[in-house]
Amino acid sequence: MKDEESGNRLGSYLRARRELVSPAQAGIPPGGNRRVPGLRREEVALLAGISPDYYLRLERGRDSNPSPQVLESLARVLRLDDIERTYLLGLASARPRAPRRKRPEHVPTRVHELLTHLQVPAFVEGRAFDVLASNPMAVALNPRLRPGQNRLRSLLLDPEEQAFHQDWAKATADFVAALRATVGDDTDNPRFVELVGELALSSQRFRTLWARHDVRSLDGGTTTVHHPVAGELRLNRDKLPIDDVLLVVYYPDKDSDSDEKLRLLAALSHTESAGTAHHRPADDPRVDLDGQDPLGTVEGPAAGEEETVDRGGGAPA
DSSP, rough: HHHHHHHHHHHHHHHHHHHTTTTTTOOOOOOOOOOOSSSOOHHHHHTSSOOOOHHHHHHHHHHHOOOOOHHHHHHTTTOOHHHHHHHHHHHHHHHOOOOOOOEEEEEEEHHHHHHHOSSEEEEEEESSSSSSEHHHHHHHOGGGSSTTBHHHHHHOHHHHHHBBBBHHHHHHHHHHHHHHHHTTTTTTTTHHHHHHHHHHHHHHHHHHHHHHOOOOOSSEEEEEETTTTTEEEEEEEEEEETTTEEEEEEEOTTSSSHHHHHHHHHHHHHHHHHHHTSSSTOOTTTTTTOOOOOOOOOBOOOSSSSSESSSOOOOOO
C-alpha cells in the first residue's frame, strides 16, 4: 500500500476513476479503436479544459499542486460525487508530514456499561473494522461480531459471513470503499498496512475493489441479512462516534416481522447462555457464589474495565 499511496496517490486516483467513466457517459460518440477502458487521457483533458500535457503530468505525479479550479473540472468530468470530490481535493492538498504517533484504540468504560443495557445487537469497531467489544445480542445475531474479529476480513474470506449478507457484492464494495476513505493520508498506519496487505494476498475480490479507488461513507442505513435460525432480518444500522471508536447498533422497525424474529433470537440466546452456565463445573472461576456468570453480559473486558487495542490511532471516518 505504501508504494501505491505514498508515491503518486493523486495520479493513481485520477487514472482509476478515468477508467470507470465510459465514453457514452462523457457524451463522446462511440466508435474508434479504443485500447483502454473508460476515457483516454486526452479526452479527460479536453472535457476539463486543460492541456493534454498538463493532465499527463498530473497522472504521472510530475505536478502535485493543481489549482482548485482544475480539480473541480476534473471532478465534473470524472463524475465524482461529493464524497469522492472531497477525497480528490484532499489528495491534492496533502503535504509531507511527520510520522503520526501511534495511539491504541480505546473502548471507554462507559461504552462497556452501555453495551450491557442495550437490548439490540450492538458492538464497537475501530477504524480498520476490528471488533473491539460487543454485547450478547450482537454475537447471537452474528458470531463474527466477537471481539478480535475483523469485519472486512470475515466478509471477504468467511463463507458463513458471505451467506449472511443478502447482497454480498454490495456489502464488499461498500466496506472496501469505506476503508479507503478512512485510510486517507494515514498510509503508514501499521494496522492499515497489515490489513490491506493480508487481503490483497488472499482475496481477488479485494484486489479488484481496491484498484477502483472508490471512496464511500458507511454510516447509517438499512441492511438485510440471513440468520441461520431466525431467517431473513431487515435491520436499521447507526454508527455513533465515541472518542476514537464507533458504536454500531442494529435494530428493526418497531412491531415488524424482523422485530419479532429478533425478540425470538434474544430469548433463544438467553436460554442457551443459562444452560451453559448451569452445566459449568462448580470450580469454574467464571461462576460466582450465586451461580451467575459475570462474563455473560458483554463480550470483551468485564464491565468497568477499559479495552485498549493497539491498532494504530486516529478517529474513525
